[in-house]
Amino acid sequence: MWQNEFHTLLESEDDQEVARGYTIKDANLPDVLCKYRASNEMAMQNLRDDTIWLSPPSQFNDPYDTSLSVDAGPALAEILRRGFEIRPLPSLDKAQMEKVVTSADPIGESSSHLADLGKLTAAEARQLQEMVRQASEKFTHDITALGTAKIQETVKACSFTTLPLSMGMWSHYADQHRGLCILYSTASLDAGIRGHLYPVMYTPRRFSLAVHFLRFVQTQGRAHLLGGNHLISAAIRKSPDWAYENEWRLVFIDNGHPSGLCFPMPTPTAIYLGAKMPSKVRRDILEIAAKKGIACYDVALSDASFELRALPVSP
Secondary structure, X not given: OHHHHHHHHHOOOOHHHHHHHHHHHHHOOOOEEEEEEOOOHHHHHHHHHOXXXXXXXHHOOOOOOOOEEOOOHHHHHHHHHHHHHHOOOOOOOHHHHHHHHOOOOHHHHHHHHHHHOOOOOHHHHHHXXXXXXXXXXXXXXXXXXXXXXXXHHHEEEEEEEOOOOOHHXXXXXXXXXXXXXEEEEHHHOOHHHHHOEEEOEEOOOOEEOHHHHHHHHHOOOOOOOOOXXXXXXXXXXEOHHHHHHOEEEEEXXXXXXXXXXXXXXXXXXXXXXXXXXXXXXXXXXXXXXXXXXXXXXXXXXXXXXXOEEEEEOOO
8 A cells, every 4th residue: 555655764764765655645636625523612713814723642532542662672772782882891701702793692692601609609699690681671661651742842743634525534533423524625735735744654563663762772873763754653553443534633742832834724625514513503603614714514313324424505
């Protein structure tokens, strides 16, 4: 699928490959983006002003939203190997130290040699290995939590779908069918907005920073640890449990608005009115829509099946 190719290219260290990914993504933008809203004052003001609200992912309903994972074990092993290269263990000969510094587990390798030489008991070697294992797990946990909190503050996003008649999303995001769904034509979006639209990838695994963290250690801090594409990659990965949403996201990197910000959008092409929308709210939305020339549709329940239908609102 083109989405998988795009996500792979986005994480590339080659700028040309990243650019190719964006070309693929831009060629596959959907015709319409749909935004479910509760009919609250913020939604009404956004509708009047032709704006949307970009939120930090920490405010979203998925606790894993825009999170990452970091297996710090390889990076920690690299730090230990470098330490042994600078200061070899005096009890080990050159051949033994060569095995230590080339091992994926330098502590396990060195403690085994020391146990064989009688410098450590077998119990002490196991204890040392267990201490390092626990330290690695804690380091992994701490840096994962710290990195996730950082990017959840830095990213600002707004979620869309391509499905204006989703029973689940009308229930979850449109105040149990009392809200609305706002439709935007992607043809009306300028290049700046289109460039920041991304398809969400549904995968069991969170975005992993392990390779980048290891490269950061290997280059002694010269490689980027959290580049812009890393943040975006984390922001557009979700569990397969959310795949029914068929989500696209507008994603920006922004440190200046911790609680979120309004962002200008073109005038919507259509508004779908929820099947349980209160009559006063309906009148207010229709009044706004009439002034802006926006087509409106009533969402109606089917008489025969568990489906929703969109019926044009009579003038």
